[in-house]
Amino acid sequence: MPNPLLERSPLPYELPDFPLIGPADYLQAATLGAREQLTELALLATDASPATFETTFVALERSGQLLRRTLMAYSNVLPSHGTAELLDIDARMQALSNAHHDAIHLDGDLYARLLQVDASALRGEDARLVEQTLRDFRQAGAELQPAAKEALRSLNASITELSSTYSRRLLAGLNDAAVHFDSAADLAGLDAAALENAAAAALAAGYEGGYLITMILPTAQPVLEQLELSATRRRIFEASLNRGTAGEHKTIDIGARMAELRADRAALLGYATHADYALAAQTAPSLAAVRERLAALVPAALANARTEADILSAATGSPIRPWDWAFRSAAVARDRYAVDRAALRPWFELDKVITDGVFAAATGLYGITFTERPDLPVMHPDVRTWEVANVDGSALGLFTGDYFARPTKAGGAWMNSIRDGASLLGELPVVTNNLNIPAPAPGAPALLSLDELTTVFHEFGHALHGLFSAATYPSLAGTNVPRDFVEYPSQVNEMWATWPELAHRYAVHHETGEALPEGILEKLDAASLWGEGFATTEYLGAAVLDLAWHSLTTGQRVEDPLSFERDALLEAGLDPELVPPRYRTGYFKHVFDGGYAAGYYSYIWSEVLDADTVEWFKENGGLSRSAGEVFRNELLARGNTRDPLESYRAFRGRDARIEPLLERRGLKG
Incomplete structure (x- = not known):
């Protein structure tokens, strides 16, 4: 069969025809696409006519469309449905992509051609494109001498190879860490539906019977909140905590080596550490500012966590252990606030949540509507697709949802784009969850x-x-914003999950049709600070660990990664025995295979904007079209077409205040 990737997809919104695309197709299209783009850029770089914005920066944005659509399709299918055949080609795909990136950004003639453009008269998105493109070239090493460029290529290739290996082992380790139980008695506390799911998971994994508790990516596993037996909880917790530390799926040594090589690369590029290098492209003013904020939050968060631990210990008369924390914390919430979180699951049925919750909130705020498209091809039968329309009926884009765990899927949760909303290319967005x-x-x-x-x-x-991207240029579209800004819009959208007028629509008992019991939302709100000490400390542990790894200096080598990890947490004033970090080095996908290296602080940094924005929505009509339109037009649609903090000020009328975050997290004062 002809390779479907070699031509623009004839499907609506240029959705790739995933069932027709095989591993060899991705390799062939990426190879040809890279060659095609380098040919295009060679002509651009050697053009003898006067350099203009259109013939350089815009031409660069237009180039390489075969490679671009291939890599966007591949980067969506691999983490979602990483079959053995796809995993087999991943090292080659990553190596090709990395080498191609270097071939472009280390091309002295191309960089010189870009510098010839007089951009002084440019304004708006055009000026932003010049600024961001030149910064990207400098960050990638465009101004290095030839010998240093060769050294950089070698470092990039080694880091890419290690990242691919880390990814493969992480997925295998996630599946291998699943805990099998022979008897339902071991799983006392789980309801009938959860037991049925665990039994089905055991059969799917090849067991003749019993029950299999599968893992999600973070340290904390949701099932620990419900299981009544401490011994059962301990087995699951330790299986989660020890992932990547030993055996055939060991990843901690790979993570350490990646951090060392990133430090060497940062020095080559003129930075003291990889963290300094990464922060140069973020909204945070400096690494020192990030460290100062984390250092200010740690003592208060840990004090709150220790207070919670004392309460949990007093409730049972025995010291709290990490594997018992979620279960005992849920019990205290039931006693103090009359909230049984686990008992609420029957009111949160996924289909109802999607249509009458998530989609209904988007319709209420922005007027957009959703029509399911089961006729469109998908990469796996679990995937669902919706066509999204504006309030006037015009096409906005496609949204696909892939909600269920499976052995071929990476852990965690994420969003990707298959197509950007970029008018230069005549594209409408195709986005995935x-x-x-x-x-x-x-x-x-x-x-x-x-x-x-x-x-x-x-x-x-x-x-x-x-979906709301209104950018001209693809590199500035949608979520292509600084890493410490990208989480902000998603954190804001969390507020609608318990917004009363919305919750009363979707929170309906899946069997009886009964509405969520009266007063539950108020009780959840009253209990919202309970557990924040643990949650904030758990998060800060991961953020501190990320910065510790990426604050290595060139030549610094870590002989014992486990000791390094523990020392970094203790030196920051944390207590990993009481509250382990949300992610440990062995399964910290965000930073070793996810683009967040030295950027995991982003969640708390973005939450300052988020908490302040929640206050704005409450002051401006809540779930209303008028409020939604302001947020859409001034912020969501802007992408990186201007400084994101400028977009925030245009939306909010001022800089963000930190007080709403401190109050939300129980850290005020």
């Missing part, structure tokens, strides 16, 4: 925990950021 909700047994509904409910809304916030 991926979650890892345990797949229900055949015919059974998918019921969500409160955390999973929040994640569904969170990831759709990213999707809206992509």
Whole structure:
């Protein structure tokens, strides 16, 4: 069959025809696409006519469309449905992409041609494109001497190879860490639906019977909140915590080596550490500013966590252990606030949450509507696709949701773009959400925990950021914003999960049709600060660990990664025995295979904007079209077409205040 990637897809919105695309097609199209783009850029670089904005920067944006659509399709299918055949080609695909990036950004003639453009009269998005493109070239090493460029190519290739290996081992380790139980008695506390799901997971994994508790990416596993036996909780917790530290799926040494090589690369590019290098492209003013904020938050967060630990210990008369924390914390919430979080799952059925919750909020705020398109091809049968229209009926884009865990899917939750909303290319956005909700047994509904409910809304916030893109140039479109800004719109969208007028629409008991019991939302709000000490400390542990790894200096080598990890947490004033970090080095996909290296602080940095924005919505009509239009037009649609903090000020009328975040997290004063 002809390679479907070699031509623009004839499907609506140029959706790739995933079932027709094989691993060899991705390799062939990427190879040809890279060659094609280098030919285009060679002509651009050697053009003897006067350099203009159109013949350089705009031409660069237009170039390489075969490679671009191939890599966007591949980067969506690999983490979502990484079959053995796709995993086999991943090292070659990553190596090709990395080498191609270097071939462009280390091309002295191309960079010189860009510098010839007089951009002094440019304004708006055009000026932003010049600024960001030149910065990207400098960050990539365009101004290095030839010998240094060769050294940089070698470092980039080594880091890319290690990242691919880390990714493969991480997925294998995630599947291998699943814990099998022979008896349902070991899983006392799980409801019938959860037990049925665990039994189905065991059969799917090749067991003759019993029950399999599968893992999600973070340290904390949602099931620990419900399981009544401490011994069962301990088995699951330790299986999660020890991932990547030993055996055939060991990743901690790979992560350490990547951090060392990133330090060497940063020095080559003129930076003291990789963290300094990464922060140069973010909204945070400096690495020192980030460290100062984390250092200010750690003592208060840990003090709150220790207070919570004392309360949990007093409730049972025995010291709290990490594997018991979620279960005991849920019990205290029930006693203090009359809230049984686990018992609320029957009211949060996935389909209802999507249509009458997530989509209804978007319609209420922005007037957009959703029509499911089961006729369009998908990469896996679990994937669902919706066509999204503006309030006037005009096409906005496509949204696909892939919500269930499976052995071929990376852990965690994320959003990707298959097409950017970029008018230069005549594209409308195609965006995806991926979650890892345990797949229900055949015919059974998918019921969500409160955390999973929040994640569904969170990831759709990213999707809206992509769908509303009104950029001209693809490199500035949608979520192509600084890493410490990209989480902000998604965090804002979480607020609608428990917005009363919306929750009363979607929170309906899946069997009886009964509405969410009166007063539950108020009780959840009253209990919102309970557990924030643990949650904030757990997050800060991961952020501190990320910065510790990426604050290595060139030549610094880590002989014992486990000791390095522990020392970094203790030196920051944290207590990993009491509250382990949300991610440890062995399964920290964000920073070793996800683009967040030295950027995991972004969540708390963005949350300052988020908490301040929630206050704005409350002051300006809440779930209303007028408020939604302001947020869409001044912020979501802007992408990186101007400084994102400028967009924030245009939306909010001022810089963000930190007080709403401190109050939300229980850190005020």
